[in-house]
Amino acid sequence: MSGATPLDAAWLRRHPLPQPGNDADKNSRGAVLVAGGCREVPGAVLLAGTAALRAGAGRLQLASAASVAVPLALAVPEARVIGLPETEEGAVAAAAAEVLARRGGAADALLLGPGMMGGEPISALLASLLPRLDGPALVLDGAALESLSRQQQAVRRHAGRVVITPHEGEMARLLETGRDTVRADPLGAAREASGRLQAVTVMKGGCTHIVTPEGQAWRHDAGNAGLAMSGSGDVLAGVIAGLLARGAPPLQAALWGVFLHSEAGRILLERQGGIGFLARDLPAEIPRVLASMAG
Template sequence: MNDSIPVTRDLLRSMPLPHPGDGADKDGRGRVLVIGGSVEVPGALLLAGTAALRAGAGKLQMATCRSVAPHLGLAVPEALVLGLRETAEGGIVPDCVDTLCERAARCTAVLIGPGMMDKRAVADLTGALIAGLDGEGGPVLVIDAEALMGLDNANAALCRRGGRTIITPHAGEMAGLSGVSREEVEADPPAAARRVADRHKVIVVLKGACTHIATPGGRMWSYDGGNVGLATSGSGDTLAGVIAGLAARGADPAQAAIWGVHLHGEAGNRLARRGPLGFLARELLAQVPEIMAELAA
């Protein structure tokens, strides 16, 4: 059974994003911490962090491997960049979790996963971070990419977060989370999204040609308005960053997911007017503020 609500402009206008008052400062627009990157893929963190700012977050902090932190600081001068000890494989050492939890507690949203490559270290760090952000309070947590593989070891803590976690898998990652084949996920994506949402008590954004958004308890939305040009390196990092930025500025988790998926897809549609293939994930970012403004008009 597919009782998904289509994500349309009218739907978004019926659930407007929180907007700071004219006198609000950057603290009033929310603080986001983006954790990720690696020696091999530092740019994913740049995309995700910049996307969070483009979505309206007021302050950005990025945490990554010490050896690449200075370069990211120069590439994103708007951000505070925290350099952490790194593993021999070029990832963040899991023992850094106490430092991350301390910073995360002062944020309204936290994203972990973009560009992380050291599988064992990522799983350990993600599990420890979820445990450190246990309970219904604290920031909205967005989990993406390799960090998704650390969920099973933290299921109890996820459930206690009361739906304040968003995950953004594609079909292959969802297969790993579900313990089934990719073909089974692709045969019935809404059912796969619902199962994982209920098991972990998270908002699921199951990415694909049609993206399915599921909440614990069975509410479902779908968005099929994107285009094939979005299937490009870094596109998922920008989506995760936009969702985190929306959550940082006060959108509830389901609202942040729904709006984020639409903004990402519509940004791709605007770039596709110049040609359906060949635009870059970094080019999506500049489209987001204008699309948000049009929907708020």
């Protein structure tokens, strides 16, 4: 099988994003539900949700552990915030599956996983949620990736509308292999994951690989060290979810999302320096990059 095609602005301009008309309302721009976080890491949901709106989604719902719902609602006044059942440790509990299935079924895109605690609660949540969820495009990120090796059939049920966004460690757990194996051949790992799950894979790294279930692959190696920080992946996942809500198919949303995230980092690098900008700075740059691509 051939290697990966370089991803650049010229390719993206030949595959433009769906654009709302001048008479569009918030419903026509799509609804995103971001579910994740925990008592210790509520900010991941905030970052991802803000990024989804900056990518052009019209409506946002955030769902997280009940103990952090009110602070989230105050921090993101644009969002409807849903408090989910939680464990004693402050993780989203498996009982949240019923709420997320209902709310997710009414959304255009569901992002699941940023900031969630790993372990048994998320495994049980996925086992209950994925078989009963109908309708939305899915982005699986963070802790939602760690038990996918045991949920392959449930993920394949959503074939044609799933994007996964693993980094090296998450990919190693997904494929039940070692980090060194993934590091030696990240493109091969992404192809294997995409084939198993029938999902578009965004294999994050210094060079990011985007792979379809059929094995088509693109690479984007224009990232910078400033993007290697807490919360950066949450922003990327949120951008992809926002583009899915706008009506972009999974591959297009993934390719555009990787590019927009990288370009936002490049702008901040030029303005503020190579390292030290924050993940919360990235979403505000996304509309500028979108506008420049439309010109």
